[in-house]
Amino acid sequence: MCPHQNGDSAAADKSEMVAVPLQNGHSNGVNGSSNGTQPIKKRGTTRAPDAHLKREPRNPYAARASDLISNISNFNIIESTLREGEQFANAFFDTKTKVAIAKALDAFGVEYIELTSPAASEQSRLDCETICKLGLRAKILTHIRCHMDDARIAVETGVDGVDVVIGTSSFLREFSHGKDMTYITKTAIEVIEFVKSKGIEVRFSSEDSFRSDLVDLLSIYQTVDKIGVNRVGIADTVGCANPRQVYDLVRTLRSVVSCDIEIHLHNDTGMAIANAYTALEAGATHIDTSVLGIGERVGITPLGGLVACLYAANPEYVKAKYNLAMLREIENLVAEAVEVNIPFMNPITGYCAFTHKAGIHAKAILNNPSTYEILKPEDFGLTRYVSIGHRLTGWNAVKSRVEQLGLALTDDEDVTAKIKELADVRTQSMDDVDTLLRVYHSGIQSGELAVGQKEALDRLLRRHKAEAQGRAASPSLERDD
Ligand SMILES: CC(=O)SCCNC(=O)CCNC(=O)[C@H](O)C(C)(C)COP(=O)(O)OP(=O)(O)OC[C@H]1O[C@@H](n2cnc3c(N)ncnc32)[C@H](O)[C@@H]1OP(=O)(O)O
Ligand SMILES: O=C(O)CCC(=O)C(=O)O
C-alpha cells in the first residue's frame, strides 16, 4: 500500500511546525574576511589595508545581475502528453482517454496542451477537433512538419496555435528530410505566414538544435522572429545537451530574438529537468513537458519533476499557478492508460517521496519537517510517513508512535531495543510495532510484563528468525503497513 494513502502516518499530525528561517547575512568564507586568511592586495588599488574588514558580509542569496533574465518565476508549460507522449512505445490513447487527459491537465492549470499532428491519421484529426471543442481554459496547439500540406490541415481543426518543426542538424538534413537551410528558411516563412494569416499562434522550432550549426540556427530564428512568429523553439531531440550548453544557447538566442522562447528536452542522459530549469534561468519562457515524462525512447521533461523543481525555487508562485493536489491523479490516469507503474523515486508521487526512515532523520522531521523536506507533502495533498519498524529506528520515532496510539510508556529506549532486536531478523510492519507497543503498555500497567506476554514476544522473535532463514537475503522496499 502506498504511504500517501495511509491516513495513519506516524507524523501526519506534525505538519504544522515552525520552519527555521534561512540564515542570510553570514559570510560564506570566500572573501577572506572570515577564515583568517589575508586578502590578496591587487596591484594599483588604493584601498586601505583593512578596508575588507569594514565591508558588509556578502549575502550569498542576494539577487545577481544574471537573475534579471531568469524566468524561474515567470514561465508557461506546454504539456505534450497528447503529442510527444503519444510517441511513447506503450501509448495508445483512444478519444475518451485523450479527452480525460486533456481535461485533467486543464484542471491542473497548464497553459498549453499540445496535440498530435492532424496529418498523422483521420482519427488524430477528429480527436484534435474534439479537444478544441471542449472549451478548455488551456490553449490547444497541434504539432506539424514544416510543410504547407500539414499546415492547411492543422488550421482547420480549431486549434489556438500551431507548432511547426523541422530538423536543422546535418544528420536530419541528410538522413531525414534531405533539405538545405535555404529551402528550410523559405518553407518556414511560407508556413508561418500562412498560419498567422488565420489569426492563430505559430511557433517555429529547429529539431536537433544542439547538433545544428549555431550560425544556421541564429539566422533562421532571426528571420522568423522578424516575420512575427509568436515563439521560437529549441529542441534537444536526442537528449545530448548538458545544462551549460542549454544555458549558453538560450542566453545567446535571448539576445537575438524578441519573441518567446520554448524548449523541448529529451531525457536520454537524465538531464531533462535540470536542463529545463537552466533554460528558464537563461530566459526561456515556455517548457515542454509530458506526464511521467513519456515520449520517444525515455521521453522528455516530466511534468511532476519540473513542478517539484520549480516549487522548490518559488513555492508560492507554483502553488498559485497550479492545482498541485491533482498531480497524483493525473499521473495515475496516464500511468494506467500506458500501462506503467509510477517509479518509486518519482518526485512528489513516488512511493517513498515523503517517507523518512533513519532514526536521526525521523527525530528531526518530527521536530520540524523542513529539516529533511524541501517539498511540503500537504501542498500536494499528500502526507509524510515516518517508518519505524526497522533496525535503523530510534527512540524518538518510537515515542512519537507511542503518543499517537495514546499509550503511556516510560521506557522508550527499552521498547526501541526490542523493536531493533525483532527488526534485525526482518522489517516489522506497523501492525507488528503497534502490537509490541501495546504489549509493553499493558505490561507496564500491570507492574511488569506478564509471563505470557514475554513468551508471546519470544515466540514472535523465534518465528521471524525461522522465516528469515528460509528467505532470500535481499531486502524488500515494500512496506506491509
Ligand atoms: C522529433 C519529433 O518527434 S518530430 C514529431 C514526430 N511526429 C510525427 O512523426 C507524427 C506522426 N507521423 C506520421 O503520422 C507520419 O510520419 C506523417 C504523416 C507525418 C508522414 O508520413 P509519411 O508521409 O508516410 O512519411 P514518413 O513518416 O515515412 O517520412 C517522413 C516524411 O516527412 C518528411 N519530413 C520529416 N521531417 C520533416 C519536417 N520536419 N518538415 C517537413 N518534412 C519532414 C520526410 O522527408 C519524409 O518525407 P518523404 O515522404 O519525402 O519521405
Ligand atoms: O517541436 C519541437 O520543438 C520538438 C520536436 C520533438 O519532439 C523533438 O525534437 O524531440
Ligand SMILES: [Zn+2]
Ligand atoms: Zn521530442
